[in-house]
Amino acid sequence: MTHAYRVDSEVGRLRTVLLHRPGAELRRLTPRNNDQLLFDGIPWVGRAQQEHDAFAQALRDHDVEVLYLTELLQDTLEYQPARDEAIAGVLDDSRLGDQLRKILEAFLGDLTPEALTQVLVAGLAHEELKTGRGLVYQLMDRHDFVIDPLPNLLFTRDSSVWVGDRVAVTSLAMPARERETALAQLIYRHHPRFENVAPVYEPALEHLEGGDVLLLAPGVLAIGTGERTTPAGVERLARQVFASGLVHTVLAVPIAQDRATMHLDTICTMVDVDKVVMYPAVAYSLTAYTVTSENGDLRVSRARPFLEAAAQAMSIDRLSVIDTGLDPVTAEREQWDDGNNTLAVGPRLAVAYERNVETNARLEAAGIEVIRIEGSELGSGRGGPRCMSCPVLRDPA
Numbered sequence: 530m531t532h533a534y535r536v537d538s539e540v541g542r543l544r545t546v547l548l549h550r551p552g553a554e555l556r557r558l559t560p561r562n563n564d565q566l567l568f569d570g571i572p573w574v575g576r577a578q579q580e581h582d583a584f585a586q587a588l589r590d591h592d593v594e595v596l597y598l599t600e601l602l603q604d605t606l607e608y609q610p611a612r613d614e615a616i617a618g619v620l621d622d623s624r625l626g627d628q629l630r631k632i633l634e635a636f637l638g639d640l641t642p643e644a645l646t647q648v649l650v651a652g653l654a655h656e657e658l659k660t661g662r663g664l665v666y667q668l669m670d671r672h673d674f675v676i677d678p679l680p681n682l683l684f685t686r687d688s689s690v691w692v693g694d695r696v697a698v699t700s701l702a703m704p705a706r707e708r709e710t711a712l713a714q715l716i717y718r719h720h721p722r723f724e725n726v727a728p729v730y731e732p733a734l735e736h737l738e739g740g741d742v743l744l745l746a747p748g749v750l751a752i753g754t755g756e757r758t759t760p761a762g763v764e765r766l767a768r769q770v771f772a773s774g775l776v777h778t779v780l781a782v783p784i785a786q787d788r789a790t791m792h793l794d795t796i797c798t799m800v801d802v803d804k805v806v807m808y809p810a811v812a813y814s815l816t817a818y819t820v821t822s823e824n825g826d827l828r829v830s831r832a833r834p835f836l837e838a839a840a841q842a843m844s845i846d847r848l849s850v851i852d853t854g855l856d857p858v859t860a861e862r863e864q865w866d867d868g869n870n871t872l873a874v875g876p877r878l879a880v881a882y883e884r885n886v887e888t889n890a891r892l893e894a895a896g897i898e899v900i901r902i903e904g905s906e907l908g909s910g911r912g913g914p915r916c917m918s919c920p921v922l923r924d925p926a
């Protein structure tokens with residue numbers, strides 16, 4: 530069956546979304562590796578799964594079709610070319626050496642699609658490779674991974690993002706996440722669901738993460754540039770979306786190079802066609818460079834206040850900020866816990882972590898219906914409802 534997927538905004542009625550239910554990859558996190566694997570704590574895995582299931586159910590209750598990344602990946606790995614590509618991807622690792630690479634190739638080649646999916650996502654620990662031997666294998670620490678786990682796969686918004694009827698598979702900046710885009714790429718290239726989808730962007734040299742990309746309005750993107758997306762990444766995506774004719778204006782939005790504000794969506798998400806919820810500390814100081822296409826080249830304006838540049842690009846009078854009016858300490862705490870990272874299920878209807886009590890109360894006071902979900906364990910990876918979802922179909926807003 531052919532599907533026509535398309536996303537033109539952040540707030541059009543959500544129809545289909547791609548999620549990843551966290552699993553064995555989270556069980557790999559220890560106090561020794563959690564920093565490198567970009568988690569701020571050691572999640573209780575069973576509870577994280579319950580929280581995630583409740584998130585998925587809340588979406589289904591609002592008539593959203595939920596696709597799971599591992600299910601799509603497993604279907605994909607039924608095809609020999611996809612399997613070959615997946616295996617070649619993990620073997621292309623400078624740490625392995627020829628002997629271990631050969632052993633690993635044989636091991637992976639024998640796995641069923643289900644087991645291969647599991648290994649691609651959860652990684653492979655030293656002791657799990659029973660056939661392991663040779664210099665590299667013997668000199669590895671028993672805590673080392675032959676294949677690294679991907680605990681951040683949970684944040685499906687970062688590895689791919691839809692622009693109109695095309696998908697951008699991004700280039701993740703952190704080494705711990707690089708392999709995630711290879712999995713996204715496999716799915717979009719080989720899964721029959723996406724047969725007719727032409728990518729508008731594929732992993733490139735420049736760093737670009739989906740959490741930085743906001744579809745402000747049809748034809749208008751805001752792209753954060755900070756810890757994850759570089760100005761060169763913005764430039765690359767801008768060229769591609771301009772060339773495709775899908776977008777006429779890109780706003781490049783510099784954000785602080787900090788873990789707390791790693792992506793634009795940690796400080797700003799949309800809850801209506803003309804309303805954003807924004808971290809108060811930056812709402813009125815954020816700036817943007819307007820990028821447009823001129824005779825095949827990029828034209829860049831001077832920096833202007835973000836809200837002004839956005840409203841102009843979106844052809845609206847005003848992009849209003851919901852006044853979360855919090856005292857600075859509460860605001861900072863709730864920003865850290867992804868209070869600003871909402872997922873709109875439709876205009877004025879958004880999923881948010883329940884723990885951000887004050888931000889949610891202010892959203893409601895402003896007329897936004899809030900679907901509250903628990904996230905005490907999910908949040909230890911520093912991501913909220915928007916980070917954990919890649920919309921693939923929304924109605925026009």
Ligand SMILES: NC(=[NH2+])NCCC[C@H](N)C(=O)O
Binds near residue numbers: 739910912
């Ligand atoms: N779109 C987002 N804000 N994603 C959050 C990703 C969190 C993840 N632990 C990372 O450090 O990369």
